[in-house]
Amino acid sequence: MIRLIVLLLKLSIVLSAREPKQINLANQGTISGMYITRFRTKRIAAYLGIPYAQPPVDYRRFMAPEYTDLPQWEGVKNATMFAPDCMQNDTNPLNKHDELFMKLLDSQMEEPRKKEYSEDCLYLNVYVPDDFKVEGYPTLVWFHGGGFVRGSPNNINPFQLVLKQKVIFVSVAYRLNIFGFFSTLDNEAAGNFGLMDQVASLYWVKNNIASFGGDPENVCIFGHDAGAVSVGLHMVSAYSAGLFQKAIAMSGNVLSPDTVNIARKELSTVNKVASAFGCFRKPTYQLLDCLRRVNYQALLDIGEPLADWKPIVDSGFSNVTGSFLPDFPSKLFKDEVFTPVPLLTGYTNMESALIFDKGENEDSGISQREFDVMREEIILSDITVDNSSCFTNQHHIQDAVAFFYKPIPPTSNETILRKLFLDFYTDKVHGATTYQLAKHVSKQAPVYLYRFDLKPFSDVANEGVPDRIAVPHNFDLIFTFGMPHLALPEDLGKWDYRDKSISEIIMKMWTNFAWYSNPTNSGVIIDWDAFEAEKPGFFIIDRQNFTMSTPQTINLKAFEFWTDFYPKVVEIGTKCCKESYEDSSADPILTQRMIHSLITLYFILIVLS
Template structure:
C-alpha cells in the first residue's frame, strides 16, 4: 500500500493583550489557553497540549489508553505549548554532514511539506516522545452562539507518521465558527503491535482516538461546543480511522457525522489479519532477543527496550496498522468482529457522511526522477497492472492452482486502450485511471452504497488544480490533483501565507478555498454541505442515482456517466470479487493424485469466468 503522510504546518500563535477564558476539565483541573492572532484584528482561542489519557509509557506500553484515572493537577495548567509528536521517524532528519538520513516520504508529501513551510517565519522544531496522548482545541472568539459544532481531526500518515500539531485551522475556525480539535494517537509499532492474544490485542492507535472522542464528549460544552453535534474528520489514514469508527462498538454515540478524505477502510490491505501478523510477532521477538512465549514475558522484554531503539529496529518489521482482533480476548469486546466489508452489513453509527478523493491521488509516485516526458511502456503498464491484481489473488497454499490468467485477462480487457496505442503518456494515464478506479473510486462508491440506506451520503471527486504557481511548484503539468493537495483549499492555505507571499496566491484560489471551507463547515453545522450560503447543487448519493460532486476549475457539477466511470466501479465492486472467488475456488477443493479432478475443475472454472465476464459486459 502506498504510504502517505499529511502535514499542514502551523503559523505561529501570538499572544493578545488578554487571555481567553480559563476552562475547567472534568476530573482533571483548570487550563489556561492563548490567543492566536493575524493582522491584530483576527483571533481565535487555542488550548493546546491537553492530555486525554495517562502517558502510554513503561507498563502502559502496548496497552489500551488509561482513562479511568486521567492526569490531574492543582492550580491552573498552561495549555499554551504543543506536546511532542508520537514516536516516528523524522522524514526531514539530517546528519552532521547535512545529508538526509530520515525516513523516506512519497513525492506528494515532500512537495506538500515544502508548500506548508511557506506559512512559517522559521522552521518548526520537531520533537517526538512516547508520552504523546494530547489534543489541541481551537475555539472562535468574539462570536456568540448557543453551541458551536465541533470538528475532530485525525491526521494521516499511513499509521506510521503524522502530527496533530502541524495543522493550522485558523481561517476555518475564525471565519466559519466551528470548534476544531486535532488529536494525537500512537503510531507504527507503538500503536499497532499485537501478540495476537489477550496479552496485547493491538489497535492502540484507534483506541487512543476513541479515548479522545470520549474526552471531547465530556468536555466540549465547557469550550462552548455542542456535545450532540460532533463531526469526526480525517485524511488518508485518518479517513480510514473515520471508517473504522462507523462500525466500531466503542465509538457508538461519540459523534453525529463524519468526513473521510482520500482514504477508505474498504481499500485493499487497509486492515490486516492475524494470520499475516504471526511472522511479525516472531520477527519482533528475534529482533530484540526476547523469548517468544509465553507472551507476557515477550511483552515484559519489549517494555524494557528504549523507545528510540524500539522505533529504529521494530518500525521496519511490518507495515503497521489496524488488525482484525476478533477472539484475541475473552474479557473485552474486539474492535473488529470481522473483515471491514462484512461489518458494514450492520452499521453501528449510521450518521451523515461526506467522502471523496482527488482525480490523481498517486500520480506523483509515477513521476520520473529525471523529469523527462511522462509515460510508461506497454510492458511496464502490463507488469504494474498484473502485480496489483496478483496481490488480490495470492493464496496461502502456494502449491494450489489458480486461474490467474483468466482473472488478469478480464482486467486487461476492461482497461485496454481503444484504439491500441504505444503512446507512453496515454498508457501512463490509463494506468492511473485503472489504479484510481480500483483503490479510490470503487471503494468510495461501495462505501456509499453501504451507508446511503442508513443516512445521507455526499460524494466528491476533487479535480481542481490550484491556479497559483506557488501551490504547483514541482507538480508536472500533466498531473491533475495529487494526494494532499485538496487540503490546500480545505484549510485555507491561500489565506494563511506570510505577508511577503500574499501576492503569490491567485485570487481565484482564495475564493475557491472559501467555498470549500464553507461546504465542509456547513456539513458540520447542518449535516448538509450546501445548506447555507452556497450556490452549488450537491445531491446526496442514492443507489438509483449514484452522484459525485465534481470539483474542477470550470464549475462544481454533479457527475454524469461521461465524467465518472460507473461501469468501472461496478466492475471492481460486483464482478471482480466473483471472478476472484471462482478463480481461487480450486484452492479449497480436494483433488486425487491423478490430477483428473484438477483438470476438470479448471475447465469448469475457466468457463464460468468467461460467462461471468460476457454477462457483465452485456448488462
C-alpha cells in the same frame, strides 16, 4: 438598542482581553490558552497540548489508553505549547506528494517547527472561535494521516476554518507504528492501540467540549489518508458508537485493499519482534514484560521496520473485552454493522500520480510493457493463493482486467498509456471503494461524495507538481484549510485571488456539513445531491464549475466492475486453484464446472463492455 449595546460591550471586552478565558476540565484541572492573531483584529483561541489519557509508558506500553483516571494538576496549567509528536521515524524518505505538501506547509511558518517525539504523546489541541456565540458550536475532531506510521496533529493550521466558519477544531495525537499497532494476538496485547487512543480522545471531547462553547451532541470526526481510514473504522467499531454524529473521510477509505491486517499473517511479526529484542516468545506476558523494558528509541529503530504496521482484525483475541474490529470492514459494512451517521467522503482525481511519476519531461509516459507489468503486480496482490505453481486461473483474472482497461483503438502512445494506468489505479483503489462505501451507508444515512479535480491556480502551490498532474494526494487540503489565506504577509500576493475565493467556498461546504449534515445548506448556491443507489452521483470540483457528475466525468461502470464483477472473477479463479491444490483427486466434473463458470463470467464482461 440596549441589547445591542450590551452585545457590543461584551464583544469589546473579549477582544481587549490579553488571553482567552480559562477552562475547567472535568476531573483534571484548569487550563489557560492563548490567542492566535493575524492582522491584529483577527484571532481565535487555542488551547494546546492537553492530555486526554495517561501517558502510555512503562507498564502502559502496549495497553489500551487509560482515560477514566485522567492526569490531574493543581493551579492553572499553561496550554500554550504543542506537545511532542508520537514516536516515529522521520529519517525514512517521504512519498513525493507528502514531501511537496510538507514543503508548502513549512513555507507558511515564520520559523520551522522544532520536531520533538515522545512516547508520552497522548495530547490534543482545541481551537475555538473568539466571538460572542448564540448556540453551541459543532466540533470537528481531526485524525491526521501518515499511513499509521507517522504524522502529527500539529502540522495543520485550522485558523481560517475556525475564524470564518465558526466551528471548534480538535486535533488529536495517537500512537503510531509498533507503539500503536503491535499485537501478541491474544488478551495480553490485542493491538489497535492507536485507534483506541482516538476513542479516548472522543470521550474527552464528549465530557469537556461544552466548556469551550461546543455542542457535545454535534461532533464530526474528520480525517485524511490514514485519518480517513480511522473514520471508517470508528463507524464499524462498537467502541466508538455514540461518540460522534457525523463523519468526513478525505483521500482514504476503509474499504481500500490491505486496509487491515489479519492474525494469520501477523504470527511471523510477533516472532520477528521477540527475536529482534531477545525476548522469550511465550508465554506472551513474559514477552510483553521484556518489550516494556526496551528503550523507546531502540523499540522504534529496530521494531518499526519489522512489519507493515496498521489496524488488525482482533476478533477472538480476548475473552475479557470485546473486539475493536471483529471482522473485515467490508464484511461489517455489507452486514450493516455500522453506526449510520451522515458521511461526506471523496478523493482527488490523481491521488497516486506522484508515486508513479518518473520525474522526466512532460511528454514522458509508460510503454505497453510497463503498463502491463504494473497492472499485473497490483492484481496479483489480490490473489491470495498459497500454491505458487497455479497459474492458469490467475491468468484468467488478469485477462479480465486487461480487457476492461485496454485502449480502444489500440495505441502505442505512451502518454495515453500513462493516463490509462492512472485511471485504472484510481478507479480500483479510490473511486470504486468510495462508491461501495456510499452504497452501504446511504441505505441508512445521507452520503455526499466528491471528486476533487481542481488544481490550484497559484504557482506557489504547484511548485514541483508537473503540469500533466492535476490534484495529487494532499493537495485538496490547500482549499479545505484555507491555506491561500494563511501565507506570511510577504507571501500573500503569491496566492491567486481565485484560490482564495474557492477556498472560502470549500471551507463553507465542509463546515455546513458539520453544522447541518448538508454541505450546501447555508451560504452556498450550489447543487450537491446526496448519493442514492438508484441515482448515484459524485460532486465534481474543478476549475470550470462545481457540478454533479455525468457519464463523461465519472465512470460508474468501472466502479461496478471493481465492486461487483471483479470479486466474482477472483473468487472463482482462486477457488479453482485452491481446490486443485488441496485435493489433487478432486472430481474433474467439478473442476470443469468451475472453469465453465469463469469462462461464462468472462464473456459477460465482454458483453458489458
